[in-house]
Amino acid sequence: MFSGIKQQVVVGKDGKIEIQTSELVEGSIVEVIVLVEQDLAETNTSSSVQQDETEYLLSTKANRRYLMTAIQNIETKTHLVSFTPEQWNEEYNIRS
Known part of the structure; x- marks a missing residue:
């Protein structure tokens, strides 16, 4: 099962990109996906060809299988996690 950490x-x-969080245990195997803000990508790259995020996420067999399973879970309403906005804020709200 995957869980996610989102940081800007x-x-x-x-x-070099650094991610710092107490949620990552030393020695853990993680998969990293980097999404670049479109306007910054166009400014900071010499290549005018940009890969669409969806195209990138579907570019490997493992990603396609994972995303298709997630879509199927949503359609069949299985393996879903429900929470209220208050629960979300308690668990994931990052306070400065």
């Missing part, structure tokens, strides 16, 4: 970070020197 600034790319450092030589394209």
Whole structure:
């Protein structure tokens, strides 16, 4: 089962990206997907060809299978997690 961590970070020197969170345990195997804001991508790249996010997410067999399973779960209303906005804020609201 996958869980997600969403952070907005600034790319450092030589394209280095750092994610810091107490949710990651040392030695854990993770899969990283980087989504670049479109206007920044166009400004900061010499290539005018941009890969659509959906195309990227469907570009591997494992991703396609995972996304299709997620869509099927939504359509059949199985394996869903429900919560109220208050529960979401208690669990995931990041306070400065």
